[in-house]
Amino acid sequence: MSSPQISIIVCTYQRPANLRRVLASIAGQREVDGKFEVVVADDGSTDETPQIVEQFRKSVRFPVQFTTHPHGGFCPGRARNEGVAASRGEYVLLLDGDCLLPRDHVRMQLAKRMPGVVRVGDSIRLERGPSASVSEEFATRGRLTRVASLAERARIKLRAAKSTFYNLRNHPDRPRLIANNVALWKKDYERVNGFDQSYVGWGAEDDDFGFRLRRAGLQLRTILWWTTCYHLWHPKDPSAPDGRTGGDNYNYLRRGFHLVKCCDGLVKRTWQELSIAAAGPLPTSSVLRQIFPDSRPRFVADGPAEVEVLFTPGPGAFTGRAQCNVLVALDHSADSLLAAPEAHLVLSNEPLPGVPSERQFLLTQWQTA
Structure with a gap:
């Protein structure tokens, strides 16, 4: 079996209804037949997540893998690392299990690949009511702008413009990397040893990942001019601090130094x-x-x-x-x-x-x- 051009890594934990719809949106991708695989990277769910993935695998014509481990505290970095380690593509697209894809998302990510470039994005945040109205069939059809607010669509356009401005000014830490929608070469992921699994709980692991990618000499450029994804509403994670930059993870992020190739990542470094x-x-x-x-x-x-x-x-x-x-x-x-x-x-x-x-x-x- 030939290797796919791109591996879609879907990070999930204990949200089966959202995962079903995200997988449905992946099944609806067009003009990329035979070019991608899906790896569902689970953080130790104890619900029907494994069964959902198996049912999905049997219903589609592209490869689907499943990775998981015993849950030891919310650690999406570990799930992503395990998913990437299992992947076979030379390019990887990192998604969260609550982010729906428009039908041309994978095609555009492939079209915008560049050596030495990480494609960063964001997601349009769907409100609670519109999120509940999205069925699997609707997600497959990919007409997601119908459930997105004008304000959110405008925010994404503004973010795209800001990201381009930051690139033109060679800003040292903008645009930000948000791990729910980012694509990069697998060799570049391995170059920094993936995500630092010392981040347990909500937040900061993607800031750290983006910082180390920049230190490794890679450029972070936006994908938002061409495509975005749509974030399904869900309750706030219990491990999330009250402020975006509070809590143990952000204290760890601000510790003053970062090894480009982290120690607790894809491989363990002594x-x-x-x-x-x-x-x-x-x-x-x-x-x-x-x-x-x-x-x-x-x-x-x-x-x-x-x-x-x-x-x-x-x-x-x-x-x-x-x-x-x-x-x-x-x-x-x-x-x-x-x-x-x-x-x-x-x-x-x-x-x-x-x-x-x-x-x-x-x-x-x-x-x-």
Whole structure:
């Protein structure tokens, strides 16, 4: 069996009625016969979701896969990673299981593929009444503008214009990536190790994903001039904070550093697998054994590293080229205090004055840090 051109990854959890309609809208796609597959990426639903997917698989002529795992807290990043890992296409379209597609959505996503470009979008938010009126048959026909408000359709046009303006101005973090409607090359997804599964609960995992894609040198460009999707109404997720940027996930997002290739993603990366450089002289072997009793880091001699480690006291300074700066403060000398503001993480035997507690760890907590 030949590989499809595009894999549609549908992320879902405990919303079977919405999933049925989303799958129906995928079945209604036109001019893409033989070009796509569907992977329903489930976050551990305990309802009829597996049966819905199996029934759908038997009713269509394109490949359909299903991935799932025991639910351990809302983690769409894990579901998406598992779906992408199972996919066979060289291009992937990430959707949420409550986002309906107009009939030309997949065709337009394929037409707008470009090397080094991630196509980002958004969704028209359907109100509660119109959402309830959408049947599977209606979703298949794809005439979704009939249930969308004029205000929402105007908002999407404005968002498309803003996104283009941001691209023209080379804005550092706009347009935003919203994971309910985004398409990219699978190799680029793998390049950043997919979504960071440390985000558990609602929100921020897509902001993190977009940030790391940009750090990897990819451009985020809008798809909204050509197509969008339609978001079915549902109650607010219990894990969602009151404000968009509140809660543990957004605190984690604002931690100050991001490895482009996250550790808890498509594959699990231990600290021994990171590229680490010394930002100054190394301490004695006995001190290194104290900090790294089980396995000493392999310090790279040349080229950029993901992590720079500076040992104080002693000469040296962070270069600013690494994705994460780690200060190993063996005392509270002037060298340590001077380097601390440039460090993302600090390891020491006692807390270093002026450094936030969430950035400080004991020398024996290297792996935890």
